[in-house]
Amino acid sequence: MWTIIEQIFPYAIVFTIPLLITALGGLFSERSGIVNIGLEGLMIMGAFASAITVHYLQETMSNHTLVLWIGLLAAVVIGIIFSLLHAFASINLSADQIISGTAINMIAMALTVFLARNITGSGNIRITSGFSPMDIPVLSSIPVIGDLFFTKTYPTTWFILLVLFISAFILNKTKFGLRLKSCGEFPQAAEAAGINVRRIRYSGVMISGAFAGLGGALIILTYAGEFTGSVSGLGFLALASLIFGQWRPMGVLAATLFFGFASTIANVSQVIPELKVIPPIILKIFPYVVTLLALVVFSKSSRAPKAAGEPFDSGKR
Amino acid sequence: MRHTIVSIIAIILGLVAGGILMVLIGSNPLEGYTYLFQGALRNIERIGNTLATATPLIFAGLSVAFAFRTGLFNIGGSGQMLIGGLCATAVALSFDVSRPILILMMVLAGLLGGALWAFIPGLLKAKFNVHEVVSTIMMNWIAYWTVYYVVPGYFKGEFLETESRKLEEAQTLRSPFLTEMFQGSYINMGIFFAIIAVIIIAFIINKTTMGFELKAVGFNRYAAEYAGMRVNRNIILSMFISGALAGLGGVALYTGNASSIQIGILPSQGYDGIAVALLGANTPVGVFFAAILFGILYSGTGFMNAMIEIPPELANTIIAIIIYFAATSVLIERLLNRFRKRRSGQEMNGPVGKKGVS
Incomplete structure (x- = not known):
């Protein structure tokens, strides 16, 4: 059993990260009061932008790592523009x-x-090479933890985790974060307190565009390696993780990890004898069924931003 | 009337945007659109194909529009179509009965399959207030994986693992009479079912107590509840009928236009249904015409792609842009209002000005 977990772990993390950053983007948008079901599309735009940037720059530039980070940047910029x-x-x-x-x-x-x-011509854009996983010196030789967390990790994984912690800090401890959340709960009160609701909501949506673009790009630059015109529903899964995680950064982390592991287990079930006995259809639909059940369980105590989805009407009481 | 004008302006803006895209990739938009409309309407066979392409879109649009009238956003048309198509295909491949009975059974199976797939989100919405957008998306993926394993497991094709066994002509909605009339087109009885559905749904929405209650729930569920309507029952019923319509769309798509069901694809028509409903202002007749327009765009782009090098995805792009403009119709309405005001302002100023001159 332990070896299975050890084998699956790196794949599950790689799969989780794009989902995590996209859901986090959705969190900023929804917490500011704008439901963003366009996460899927924003991810696709990010994936496209990074694929095309890296595709062309890899021919001309010799520094491959730099090219990949430029690709991520391009995805962020396109994500923001498109979210506008x-x-x-x-x-x-x-x-x-x-x-x-x-x-x-x-x-x-x-x-x-x-x-x-x-x-x-074909509609697919291939990149020559993406980020390559590496072992972190010293830390990777720690028993147990080293094998799980510090071997075969992507630099981007650590970058996204950093973004997660900064986001959690911004949302809970800074003026901007608290204002953003107030716009999602009771925008009229926020406006009365002198907050420019529209501007805050714009920044919320733009952050979601940037993060979703990043999420799409990470799919291409870590495990996919090719743009094929879709991100196979990951944007919608990110939306579900957001609800599953009850609109809180650490909740979202837990929810996306759940999806990451569930999907990875479903994907590798055929090569692992212990899992082969379970019909693959059960494993494949498992995450979606659990989401439906979770929605039912959370329905009574939902912490959804109260004003999310409603157009802002400053005269409404 | 107002809706019609807004929709037409959205269509024009979408077509203009499509033209700009063609210029951007170095093609002549006039030439492109000429080929597009030729490809859709040039001869009787192509017209037949266009109508056939529009058929699943009519069902998908009706499905979204019907749920929308009750204030529900059924985004799961794709999954419901897939399950509807799967049920109809399963019936066609499993039962050996005379053709009229078989067709009836297939239609019923597809209808019930789609309805069941939407019934679950409806139930979750009514009983637990689970947002139907998320639950229908989850149902889409459950449908995707169900078809992914059920088709190869029970109805595997002779040559390909990725699709079901081909249906024989007698097991599909094709009819020799229609094929002959449209000179070899793949048009089928689905279009008649679609027209009947448009009439029935228009009747339900506009002329029955049930339709009135469903609309009342959509306008204000609390007022409806106060008036003694059973809101939860209406929500479930609305989703059930919406899913049934999408399921029928699946029947038309997989056992009419096509003769097998493929795995690994969620039908894009489910998504387009949202566009169709929005453009048709959620009325059955509007849905019908919007679906025909999209049918023209889809079936024409294939020909356009063959004649000049414009990717066929142009149709999807134009449709998507039309939807964005339809969604932001406030902008169009504001411009219209400003235009009207200016015109009426001129009329008022006009005579006064003349008086001054004389």
Whole structure:
């Protein structure tokens, strides 16, 4: 059993990280009061932007690590720009946030494949090499923990975990974070206290765009290695993790780890004899069924931001 | 009327955006659109194909629109279509009965399969207040994996592991009469079912107590509850009917337009249903015309791609942009209002100005 966990662990972490950062982005958006169902589309845009940047730069630049980080940066920038469409529709025009988010998803899915097909012909964009896993010196030789956490890790994993802790700090301890949360709970009160609700919500949505873009890029630059026009529903899974994690950073970490492990176990079940006895369909649908059950369990004590999904009407009481 | 104008402006803006995209990749948009519309409507066979392409979209659009009237956002059309298609295919491959009975059984199976898949989110919404957007997305993936394992397990194709056995002509919704009339097109009885569904749903929404109650719940569930309507029952019923419509769309897609069900793909039509409903202003007739328009875009892009080098994903892009403009219709309405005001302002100023001159 232990060897199985040891074998699965690195894969599960690699799978968890894009989900984690995307869900964290969704957290900023929803905590500011804007439901962002467009996470999937924003991830796709990020994946596309990083794939195309790295694809071209790897031909010309010799420093491969730098190229990969530039790819991540490109994904962040495109994610932010694209999220502005959602912000504009839902903040300035009081559009239905779910419909606007759906439009974001549809535009991203169609536009990226359209452009990719135009660039490469097949619609897939391949990168020569992504981030490579490495052992962390000293720490990796600690028994048990060293094997689990510090061997075969990606530098990006540590970067995202850092972002997670900074985000948790910002949300709970800084003026900006507290204001952001107040806009998601009772925007009218926040406005009366002198907070510019619209500006805060814009920053919430833009952070979600940046993080979701990053999430999409990490899929390409760590385990996928190729852009194929979709992120296979991970954006929606991130949305589910956000609810599962009850809109708190550490809750989201736990939820995404759960999904990471559940999916990895389902993926590798056929090569591990102990798991082979379970029909694969059970393992595959397990995370989704558990999410549904979790939603039922949490329904009574849900800590959803109260104003999320409602257009801001400053005169409403 | 107002909705129609907004929808038409959204369509025009979407087509303009598509044109700009064509210019960006170095093609001539006029040429592109000419080929697109030729590809969809040039001869009777192509018109038949366009109608067939529109059929699942009509069902998917009706499904989303119907739930929307009750204030529910059924984003799970894809999963419901997949299960509907799976049930119909399973019936077709398992039972050896005369054709009319088989078709009836397939339609019923697809309808019930889709309805069941939407019933669960409806129940969760009514009993536990679980948001239907998340639960229907989860149901989509459960449907995806169910088909992924059930099809190869029980209905494996002769040559390919990734799709079900091919249905024979008599086991599908194709009819020799229609195929002949449309000169070899793959149009099938699905389009008639779709038109019947449009009429029935329009009747339910506009003329029955049930439709009135469903709309009342959509407008204000607390007021509806206060008026003595059983809100929870209406929510479940609305999702059930919405899912049934999507399931029928799956029947039309997998046993009408196609003759086998593939694994590993969630049908994009479920998603497009949202677009169709939105553009059709959630009315059955609006849905019908919006679906026909999308049918034209989808079936025309194949021809366009063959004639000049424009990727067929242009259709999806145009549809997505139309939806963004439809979602931000406030902007269009504001512009319309400003335009109207300016015009009425001129009319008022006009005579006054003339008086001054004389």
